[in-house]
Amino acid sequence: MLRSLHLRAISPEAKKVGLAAFLSATAFAAVLGITAPAQAPVERSVAAPAAASPDSVELQLLGVNDLHGRLESPKAVRRETGGAPVDIGGVAALDAHLDRAERSHPGRTIRVHAGDMVGASPLLSSRFHDEPTVRAMNLMDFDVGTLGNHEFDEGGRELTRLLRGGQRSDGGQFKRDAAGRKANTSAPDFEGVDFPYIAANTVDREGRLGLPPTRVIERAGVKVGFIGVTTTATPNHVLDEYTERFEWLDISDTVNRQASELRRRGVEAIVVLAHSGAYDVNGDPGAAAGEIIDEAREMTGAVDVVIAGHTHSRLNTRVANSDGLGDKLVVEANSYGAAFDRVRLTLDLRSGDVTAKSADTPTTWNDEVAPDPAVAALVARYRAALGGMGERTVGRLAEGLERAGSLSEVAARAQRRLANADVAFVEGGNSRGSLAEGMVTYDELFEASSYEHQVMRMEMTGAGVRRVLEQQWEAEPDAPLHVAGPDEAALDDDATYVVAANALLMDQDQFTAFREYGRGVRPVGTDLEALEGWISSRGRETGVGG
Template identity: 50%
Template sequence: MVKSRSTSTLVALAAALALALSLARAADAESGPKNEPVPEGRIAEVQILGFNDFHGWLQSPRSVDGRPVGGAEYLAAYLDREERENPKGTIRIHAGDSVGGSPLISSYFHDEPAIYAMNLMGLDLGTLGNHEFDEGKTEMFRLLNGGQRTDGDQFKTGPDGEPVNTSDPDFPGARFPYIAANTVWAGTEDPILPPYEVIKRRGVKVGFIGVVTPETEQIVIPDAVAPFDFLDISDTVNRYVPKLRKRGVEAIVVLAHSGGFQSGQTATGEVVTETAQMSDAVDAVIAGHSHTFMDTRVDGKLLVQAYSFGTAIEDVDLRIDRRTKDVVGAEAEVITTYRDAIAPDPEVAALVAEYEREIAPVANRVVGVAAEDITRATTPAGESALGDLIADAQRAYAGADFAFMNPGGIRADIAAGEVTFGELFAVQPFDNQVAKMELTGDQIYALLEQQFQEGRTRILQVSGLEFSYDASRPAGQRITSVTLPDGTPIDRSATYTVAANSFIATGGDGFTVFKEGRDQQTLGSDLEALEAYIDGLPQPFEAPDPFADPRITREG
């Protein structure tokens, strides 16, 4: 026999169902019917204007379609022009690498000019890229917080060859906040900077989370990043999304110094993978690092990147429901900063002109005359004329048996004709030092094996030796021979003196064998080594020819 429910039980159930239905209707009213447009009166239009990978390019770096682009005064002018479309609803940001790997006009002054320029551009927010870490913790925080450099590296060689302090005693640092969620103090989960920032425009809040590629640990001098750990990007974003939502923030944008590539609407790369793994609460990701164009969607999230060096800006438009605080529409445009289409910003133009005057005597000093173009173009084995020249310069500077140079540290070619100091600086802009140490023949074999790492191959440029390799062989067996230039095999039990720049000498790019070297000493800058070597060559000078007389042979 089935027992019937009591009247009181039925009344309680009915009341519970009515309450649930009421709450559901309220929730529907709050969020708005699905697929039904939100009334325009409830929409707040918020515009995000930004750029990535500025790298201190105060001057125009190149042309697009035969038209010059970029330059800080033009970058500023484009930001101003676009903001006039939404003067009360615009947020200005950058997505990392605003400094580091910079041209002489900024680097000579410790990238203070780049910070001054961005201050004049009225940025609201920035995040860290890998290059912000190039010169270590103290210098990174000085650029953010201000003050004259006092760590001993504040001196540069002046036009007369004498050292001069090129850091401004009144340098104020960045006048806008930086965020960094996945950069934490080593051994902790404590971010080194605020992980996120909330900015209010047109009565609505937009939350920003800042992240940088964990690859930073591999591509920056190890000593410079030793105080930090770099956590997974999407895991970190997903950790902070609930914190923003608890603060009533539903419009969430990630500033991700992490790269990718786009062909048509198909995008690949680290930032694409990480964006797909981010919470659905994230509305847009503004990327950097790969210096590429991106304007696509990944798992419903807008993903955009505006090339590099100030040659373009990203304009992200968010439509935010004032009632629910959700983003109900998002679109982006990447705008090229053509110089002939706009008047430059006068304040920033005056800043650039001042630094141009100061750097001209240094940059225009002629070092030598190149008989022909000397380029980074490689043979099938991965050897270049410029790489050979730089390795020769460092071996001569250190008085070493051998020298090794990482190809990623060579950033420009040398054109035929007069070669100025400014041109040489563009070739090696990182202010690395030349290190000298002792390695055994066995260690040199092990070092060369480290050229072949999981997912990537980096062929070192060499001087004083020759080697052959077969990349198809098993790991640890890919170097098939290492010889002196006359063909004599190196002695695996003997000790040799070796020169390398400080980036790889401290284990950068995964070349950790260098850290085993004995009697390590630092001698001077890699740029100084190259300048001295070129100055000592018969003029006009030539570089080794890796095609006619190769030092590296690929087998298999």
């Protein structure tokens, strides 16, 4: 909140809800012990900017991607081998890190994000329809952001509400409490996002989203143009009913058109906010392969920097321009607020051109900063509003469940049980995290299975079940499934089987067998409910078996 709160006397939140209400809220946070420490932790030094010539100025971009509603620290990691684990991330610490970084470039910093700030969120944000995360973003003083695929998780109507504000009223506003009672958990005074979003390659066929393709921001007498784009694979990650009104155009073609328009307007420094990513090669963040690298090669040389997202990777690489003159800097800062992008641009004051650029992606170690008090108070209020729901014990695991393997296997068994099915299919990306051995709280369970996709029950012939098994290997690349049920060799093609699969898996283009063979399709609950039922009924006595 550095720019809105130079002396940290009155926060942006106080301006929104009124000083009296804000003081009451912060007093409540103090009761919970969520206050800034009396003595702030020792801050590690932030390198001062290089001296600029009279003809140039250095600007700084601070970027975040793929927060996914992680309001609290997602994990603790060791800074060095043998050292004690240190918390990273959490929006109060993340904001404090951004504030600290901005102090090196006062009046010359722009804060941005590359999408997926909401969606697939933990209970603390998801239960309140990601309104807490939007409010946290508002306090963090972003200047511009773009859309990720998860912003579309609940459709265009809910996305528009998150951007523009208002209480949810589409029927999805009701959530069940621990006793099974429905409650409206959307705030009547929800204000929506208070900074611009841009979306150049997202086409809304109904014309209601209304987001501009670009944004021009001026600092220290120079202009920087931003173009927002989203992965064209978005329909693969979202239910068809929520994407059918949208189309995602080719990323590089879109960027090239918009870059030409920005240059026509006299803007020479151009940055792409891309919810599109890549993966490092052999652990080297300077070498990468993936969608955004391919698209960057096709982008005009007028683009100087790409702030990437989507793949939850740590990238800091350069892509050569196709004309052989110069390159583009491509950076991505992991996910969940565990790190942030810090990009420095030297611009010629006369031409506006970028003459030098560099980047790093610092980790958001919690012991290096004092948490921002207003953001911490916001998080504390929502944690209190859960009323202990997250701390409720679901069951006990005799052994841990890994996201990429055993958890998905157990999820398949759980969905088979929920649907009283003969066979259940679960895709490899069904889970968002792992579960550790021992007692499992509802918070932990929700974070591991936060999609809350509907589990669908249907009848299929053995031939149909066999076709699903075949289709997992026909995709490019293949899409291995976790299966609970009889071996393929035991299937009778003419027999009828009860099958369970979640709605998103059934929507996937490569798995047409569900639509071709499925009969009597109906929802029986969510994947989260299935996993909770499995752990609560079996985890106490028998671990993960059964």
